[in-house]
Amino acid sequence: MNYFYFTEISNGFIRLDEDESKHLQLVLRHKPGNVIHLLNGNGLKVEGFLHATDKKGVTIKVDKTVLFPKKDFQLHVAIGPTKQMERFEWFLEKATELGIDSITPFTSTHGERDKLRMDRLEKIIRTAGKQSANPNFPTLNGLMSFQELINGSTKKNKYIAHLDQSSKGHFFDVIPKGEDVLILIGPEGDFTEKEVETAKAQGFLSVHLGENRLRTETAGIFATQCLILKNK
Numbered sequence: 001m002n003y004f005y006f007t008e009i010s011n012g013f014i015r016l017d018e019d020e021s022k023h024l025q026l027v028l029r030h031k032p033g034n035v036i037h038l039l040n041g042n043g044l045k046v047e048g049f050l051h052a053t054d055k056k057g058v059t060i061k062v063d064k065t066v067l068f069p070k071k072d073f074q075l076h077v078a079i080g081p082t083k084q085m086e087r088f089e090w091f092l093e094k095a096t097e098l099g100i101d102s103i104t105p106f107t108s109t110h111g112e113r114d115k116l117r118m119d120r121l122e123k124i125i126r127t128a129g130k131q132s133a134n135p136n137f138p139t140l141n142g143l144m145s146f147q148e149l150i151n152g153s154t155k156k157n158k159y160i161a162h163l164d165q166s167s168k169g170h171f172f173d174v175i176p177k178g179e180d181v182l183i184l185i186g187p188e189g190d191f192t193e194k195e196v197e198t199a200k201a202q203g204f205l206s207v208h209l210g211e212n213r214l215r216t217e218t219a220g221i222f223a224t225q226c227l228i229l230k231n232k
Contacts, residue, residue, distance in 0.1 A: 002028060003130040004038045006046070006060075014038060014048065014060040021057035024050070036060050041129055041137035043068045068135040074180045075227040076102040078149055079220045080187030083112035089124050091217040095138065095224045096128035102139045108146040110189030116143050146195060149184070150202045158182040159207045160199040161219065162191045171207040172226040181227060183207075185220045 004024060006014045016024065024030050030050050038046040038060065044067055051061040077100055082088045088105075095103060107114050121140055129137040144152075157179055161171060168174070175181050184191075184199065191199075200206055209222050 001037055001133070003045075003133055004036060004060075005126050005130055006038050006040055008040075009046070009062055009065075012062050013051065014046065014062060016058050016060065018057060021053075024058055025053060030058075039130065039133070039135055041126065041135075043070060043135050045133075045135050070136050071101065071231075073178055073231075074101045075224075075231070076100075076104065076155070076180070076182040077185060077220055077223055077227075078104040078106055078182060079185040080108055080111050080216060081105045081113040081116060081143075082188060082216050085113075087215070087217045089121070091220045092121060092124050092140070093128040094221050096125050096134060097132040098221070098224050098228050099134060099136075100138045100224045100227070101136075102141065104141040104149060105143045106146050106149045106184075107143065108187055108195060109192045111146075111187045114143070118142065147198075150199050150204065153182055153202070153204075155180045155182045158184075158204045160184040160186075160191065160196060160204045161207050161209050161223065162186055162196055163213060164196070164206070164208070168206055169208075171209055171223060172230065174205065174207060175226065175230055177230050183223050183227075185216060185223060188216050 004016060004020045006016060032050050034050045036048050036050050044065060046062055047064040048060040048062045051059045105116060125137050125140055157176055159171060161183055196206060209219055214222060
C-alpha cells in the first residue's frame with residue numbers, strides 16, 4: 001500500500017503538493033475514483049478517493065480519518081552528522097522507520113559538518129515515514145553545538161555514549177521504560193574526554209553500546225532500537 005503526504009484538510013478535501021501529485025499520477029497512474037491512503041506525519045491517517053486532477057496537482061476527497069496519538073514520553077537521539085551525508089541520511093531513514101520521536105544533529109570537536117540541508121533531510125524523513133506507514137514522523141531539530149545541546153537539556157534521563165569501556169553500563173540496561181530519554185551519539189572521531197566530562201557535569205550518565213566499535217550511524221540505529229525495544 002502506498003501512502004501520500006499531506007499538510008491540511010480543507011472542507012473535506014486534500015490538495016497534494018506538486019511532488020506528491022506527480023508521483024500519484026505519473027508513476028503510480030492513479031485515476032479518479034481510486035482509493036488513496038495518506039498521512040500527515042502528525043498522527044493522522046486518511047483514506048479517500050482521487051477526486052480531480054489538473055496541471056497544478058490532484059485533489060482527494062476524504063472518506064475516513066484515524067488519529068494515532070503520540071506517546072506521552074519522548075525518545076530522542078542527538079547525533080553528530082557524518083562526513084559522508086548518505087550515511088547520515090541512512091540513519092534518518094531507518095530511525096524514522098523504527099519510530100524514534102526526535103532527532104537533533106549537533107557539532108562538536110571532532111565533528112565533520114557545520115552545515116546541513118534541512119529541507120533535504122526533512123524530505124528523507126517524510127519518504128521514510130510514508131514507506132513505513134509511520135503515522136508520527138520524528139521531529140528533526142536544527143543543527144546546534146554540543147554545548148548548546150547539553151546546556152538546553154532538561155530531561156531527567158540523559159546519556160552520553162562513547163568508546164570508553166569504563167562507562168557505567170550498557171545503554172539498554174540503564175534506560176527506563178515509559179519515560180523521556182535523550183542519548184548523545186558522537187561523531188566519527190568520538191567525543192573528547194573534555195566533552196564527556198562536561199556532559200557528565202550537566203547530569204548526563206556515561207554509557208556504552210557494547211564491545212564492538214560502531215560507526216556513528218550504526219550507533220545511532222543501535223541506540224534507537226534499544227529505546228524502541230525497551231518500550232515495547
